[in-house]
Amino acid sequence: MTPFPVEGPIGMESWDVLVLGDGPAALRAAISAADAGANPLLVSESSVGSASGHPPLSGLAASLNETTPSSHIQDTISAGGETTNQEAATRICSSAVENLAELERWGLVLRRSPDGSPHLSQLPGHSIARVAGCGDSTVREVTRTLEEQTMKRKINRRSDLLPVTLVMDNNQVRGIIALDIESGDLIPIQAKSVIVASQGYQGIWSAPSHGSGNGLAISHAAGIKLGGMSSVPMHALTIAGTGTVLPMDILGSGGRIRKDSGEDAGPLEVMDGESCVLDMRFMEKSSEGWFEGTIAKVLNRTGLDVRTEVIPLSPTIVATIGGIPIDTHGRAVFDSGKMWYTGLYAAGRSAFTGMHGGHPLPGNLMLEELVTGSEAGKNAAEWASTSLFGGATRMEEELSEAQSRVDALFSSEGSPVGHAAKALSTAMRIIEGNSDQSSLAVVQASINEISASGIRVTDPSRRMNTELVSALHLEGLLAIAGAISSQEEEE
Numbered sequence: 001m002t003p004f005p006v007e008g009p010i011g012m013e014s015w016d017v018l019v020l021g022d023g024p025a026a027l028r029a030a031i032s033a034a035d036a037g038a039n040p041l042l043v044s045e046s047s048v049g050s051a052s053g054h055p056p057l058s059g060l061a062a063s064l065n066e067t068t069p070s071s072h073i074q075d076t077i078s079a080g081g082e083t084t085n086q087e088a089a090t091r092i093c094s095s096a097v098e099n100l101a102e103l104e105r106w107g108l109v110l111r112r113s114p115d116g117s118p119h120l121s122q123l124p125g126h127s128i129a130r131v132a133g134c135g136d137s138t139v140r141e142v143t144r145t146l147e148e149q150t151m152k153r154k155i156n157r158r159s160d161l162l163p164v165t166l167v168m169d170n171n172q173v174r175g176i177i178a179l180d181i182e183s184g185d186l187i188p189i190q191a192k193s194v195i196v197a198s199q200g201y202q203g204i205w206s207a208p209s210h211g212s213g214n215g216l217a218i219s220h221a222a223g224i225k226l227g228g229m230s231s232v233p234m235h236a237l238t239i240a241g242t243g244t245v246l247p248m249d250i251l252g253s254g255g256r257i258r259k260d261s262g263e264d265a266g267p268l269e270v271m272d273g274e275s276c277v278l279d280m281r282f283m284e285k286s287s288e289g290w291f292e293g294t295i296a297k298v299l300n301r302t303g304l305d306v307r308t309e310v311i312p313l314s315p316t317i318v319a320t321i322g323g324i325p326i327d328t329h330g331r332a333v334f335d336s337g338k339m340w341y342t343g344l345y346a347a348g349r350s351a352f353t354g355m356h357g358g359h360p361l362p363g364n365l366m367l368e369e370l371v372t373g374s375e376a377g378k379n380a381a382e383w384a385s386t387s388l389f390g391g392a393t394r395m396e397e398e399l400s401e402a403q404s405r406v407d408a409l410f411s412s413e414g415s416p417v418g419h420a421a422k423a424l425s426t427a428m429r430i431i432e433g434n435s436d437q438s439s440l441a442v443v444q445a446s447i448n449e450i451s452a453s454g455i456r457v458t459d460p461s462r463r464m465n466t467e468l469v470s471a472l473h474l475e476g477l478l479a480i481a482g483a484i485s486s487q488e489e490e491e
């Protein structure tokens with residue numbers, strides 16, 4: 001497939017559907033768009049396989065051994081609390097079995113029980129065992145399976161492209177301006193529809209490389225109202241002092257959380273600040289092979305042998321659930337869902353469905369990525385089939401503004417990227433799990449100070465300048481942090 005030529009600036013390429021991201025949601029969206037007859041382009045900063053390095057939080061929740069998904073739905077609502085969007089929870093949980101079966105048809109090899117059925121783990125918050133997966137490699141294997149499907153469909157993919165501007169024209173999407181990381185050039189790409197399906201913004205609390213939230217950042221800058229930004233879930237199975245994340249599936253295979261006294265505990269105790277450890281010494285022998293990567297990771301990073309020693313835990317933020325509010329079609333909406341940013345869609349960690357409420361149920365994050373990706377891709381393709389390209393003048397204007405923004409980062413003013421990123425993460429930890437007004441005010445003051453100082457890129461080169469990429473990520477994270485601290489969101 002090749003880009004469609006349209007009227008506009010010489011050299012401007014144009015596509016039916018642009019999909020921003022490289023994870024399961026983006027890949028599933030591209031597949032769905034292609035199957036619906038569109039000509040999609042996957043745009044990502046990194047190459048094939050990069051999403052496999054995302055933290056292995058848990059497997060995929062599905063009601064395989066249940067006659068209906070009603071219990072899964074109720075567990076989801078109970079975990080999320082009163083802020084849970086029950087309609088979204090019902091719709092997405094009801095699609096779980098279908099999505100898992102589809103992955104298996106495409107070649108996903110799930111962990112199996114002795115009777116040949118998928119092995120199901122009962123994880124915290126679930127009333128019965130219903131989380132399937134591939135041990136500690138679920139993210140990697142799901143990503144690999146979906147990437148293979150994009151290749152079979154000959155879906156075009158552009159790596160080393162960092163979207164820096166989402167081009168909107170009177171609440172209608174026209175395309176993006178992207179930085180070609182290899183050359184350092186800024187390029188305009190027109191599209192009839194755009195699907196934002198990039199990673200979450202958890203890098204605010206650590207480093208931009210851990211989750212830049214780039215798709216949300218450019219959406220926020222374009223005037224898109226974000227939702228659910230005040231709810232940031234904590235992950236209990238994080239090795240204290242390291243930031244190393246372990247999959248929740250361990251708890252469904254004989255792993256146990258214990259207090260210092262030896263008493264059994266759960267994720268809530270860890271997240272409440274109690275001193276707890278993960279005990280894998282009595283893990284089922286049949287399970288060890290599925291967590292070889294985790295066992296090796298713990299040994300390499302801490303020197304602890306999980307077969308004989310326990311692992312100290314401390315909670316951390318490794319995923320986010322706020323983003324662009326979407327409807328059942330994956331469309332980016334505002335005014336309580338009454339209005340649509342025409343041609344704009346979102347999925348995965350860039351979308352806000354509300355299904356998680358204040359806390360996601362283990363296995364539901366991956367499920368949401370697959371379902372919202374599929375919905376967004378199908379509907380974006382259908383919209384593109386009846387739409388025309390436009391906004392060439394607006395694209396040219398945004399290209400000029402983006403160039404000025406990049407040029408400003410090379411000035412002698414401002415703080416180095418690393419210094420500013422450290423200052424941001426330090427400030428945001430004040431409201432890690434705490435959003436009272438006094439704390440929010442302190443954080444907002446810190447963000448204002450960092451923003452006023454500016455960010456400076458010290459490497460003068462434009463080609464393969466990773467410092468420039470980090471600076472652009474940091475600018476976006478500062479904007480998202482400001483939205484969080486000021487509670488500028490649409491629920």
